Amino acid sequence: MRTMRLRTVHPVLWAGWAALAAGAVLCVLGWYGVSGERFAERQLPYLASCTVPGAALIVAGSVLITHGRGALAAARVEELYGLLVAAEPEGTEPGTASAAAPLAVSGELLMVPGGTLWHRADCPLVAGKAEAVPVDAKLVRGGELSPCPICEPAEADD
Incomplete structure (x- = not known):
């Protein structure tokens, strides 16, 4: 075309x-x-x-x-x-808003050592990374880690 x-x-x-x-x-x-x-x-x-x-x-x-x-x-x-x-993703009808759907829905929280963000386990930024470890709740409460802007984990999840 x-x-x-x-x-x-x-x-x-x-x-x-x-x-x-x-x-x-x-x-x-x-x-x-x-x-x-x-x-x-x-x-x-x-x-x-x-x-x-x-x-x-x-x-x-x-x-x-x-x-x-x-x-x-x-x-x-x-x-x-x-x-x-x-190009529409498969399984969606044209004109429907698919941006409202969250990218990650897992309840398990992960972080990368030395990183500044915490993520859901199925977040595209940490999914499949062997170095990702479970989030230390002290780091989240102390403000050393921020929630990931991509998967947007809620603080209530920790």
Whole structure:
């Protein structure tokens, strides 16, 4: 599924490449004309009519290509974000709020030695970690440990 913005970026890229090519051709023609003239006053028309506009087209083409690539990358990010947001977890109906469901519901409390948070046992931050140990109630009461903002264990659980 391509977004409309993604389709509008390609003409900008093509215009940039065309301007870059036309600028290169004009610069080559200007150089060829200047190289055949011995006197500076006969070289100026070639510089004014070919080389300077050619250099301007090269700069404009480079700007268009840079802008087009940035817009293309932004369009792809938006498309991927749209696909990510559109994906619903299995077993949920579209439009239902699944954010209200807690991430962890276990009653067992764990902590990581040297850490500053205490967690439910099924919290994604400590689940499966061998170094997680049961919470020392003295550390919780002393204020040395804070509840995890992800699993939000209640203080009544300890």
